């Protein structure tokens with residue numbers, strides 16, 4: 029609340045026209061294309077920054093009075109100025125740290141994964157457990173990768189590799205042995221132990237909660253490790269113009285929260301606490317206490333994260349109609365719907381933002397039902413509950429996002445055909461359903477607030493400019509029209525920019541502080557080398573970020589600018 033005061037002060041000052049001259053600003057940026065993303069989507073030429081706030085937005089003439097002897101003046105020379113980007117769902121504090129984890133992201137073959145493991149295992153011969161992340165489901169059959177392949181490289185200590193979507197774990201035989209997982213171990217609630225069809229032995233892939241069966245083998249992360257991950261993340265964020273991020277989840281008593289509180293933050297974070305179907309509503313008070321503990325200006329816990337279902341590629345997304353290749357199977361709903369309704373109502377009543385992961389159209393429907401239920405029992409309030417991923421959504425449910433004021437949090441980076449579509453989604457969902465994946469324009473048409481996100485490290489790198497381009501073009505290869513996914517869902521550039529700025533801010537109750545370039549707001553700004561409205565959309569993702577301001581301080585400046 030206290031940092032609303034400066035806005036009031038400015039409003040008061042604007043009223044006293046008699047004041048003879050403005051205080052010089054710390055920074056003036058002029059002669060640019062300032063796309064403000066204010067309510068009118070207006071443009072300007074110049075901005076002045078005083079302290080952490082925007083002191084002026086307007087034409088070049090009007091900014092002159094803000095220039096004093098100490099003011100740093102930047103001639104934008106026609107370059108574009110946007111509000112700092114907002115990433116509405118990311119995992120900064122849980123990103124793998126290279127020295128602590130085998131990096132599999134971007135490798136494209138089983139042999140590539142095994143080479144990376146071999147190299148890491150010889151570099152760290154004393155590490156008792158080898159962890160890694162980033163393997164792709166597209167390179168393996170539906171039952172997932174096999175333990176025998178890992179065994180060929182490392183058999184004397186446990187190896188645990190999580191998939192790039194974070195929903196499956198690939199483990200070697202030693203990990204299964206030490207965790208006591210055998211052919212007789214039943215699938216845990218909300219999880220699947222993939223098995224050899226002939227022997228019934230665990231085959232090496234653990235889906236969803238089943239991955240938790242081996243999690244205890246590794247030493248828990250330390251605050252220092254989390255600080256390393258955060259540091260690396262903030263550097264990337266500054267380079268990509270990202271100034272605010274919602275961390276999808278931390279846990280109660282998470283060392284990640286401690287790291288956030290201790291770190292020198294150059295990104296503003298909002299975060300959700302994880303609550304699962306195995307938790308008890310008796311613990312809501314603990315969640316309220318944990319939230320109260322972290323109300324720092326740059327790190328605030330204000331939400332609850334619920335996983336409603338899994339993922340299509342793991343056959344764990346919960347569908348309204350059966351999977352195409354398994355006619356008697358609709359996937360996994362991780363919740364009893366009554367308990368889900370009670371849970372959402374309880375956290376709604378405690379004024380948390382409820383941020384739900386739902387991928388299948390069945391998962392989306394049950395969580396919308398739960399939001400409707402919360403509204404029935406608690407009354408209507410400005411809750412800003414959210415559903416993220418929304419890979420498949422029935423058209424009638426898209427309308428409910430508008431009706432129930434639910435924020436849609438899509439990952440436009442994924443709007444394309446390609447290996448996931450061809451190898452997993454088309455065979456698992458059938459072509460007609462797969463072609464309806466990832467609606468976007470329909471959410472805008474339904475009047476929903478749409479706050480875009482990367483889901484880093486599922487998406488690496490996470491430049492919002494790539495997300496904006498995919499939202500407009502619906503492909504990651506504009507040269508190949510066959511890769512366009514659902515062209516009818518293409519959104520406008522204006523809406524895509526809003527989804528990475530002001531809509532994200534709104535979804536976190538920060539729309540009075542950031543998300544647009546307006547006098548009195550925090551000076552979160554990004555300078556782009558060209559005006560996005562002047563270039564072909566396929567060049568948006570390659571547009572360079574030249575400078576990023578966070579609360580009036582430059583946190584990134586490209587060489588030569």
Ligand SMILES: [Zn+2]
Nearest residue numbers: 117119276483
């Ligand atoms: Zn996520």
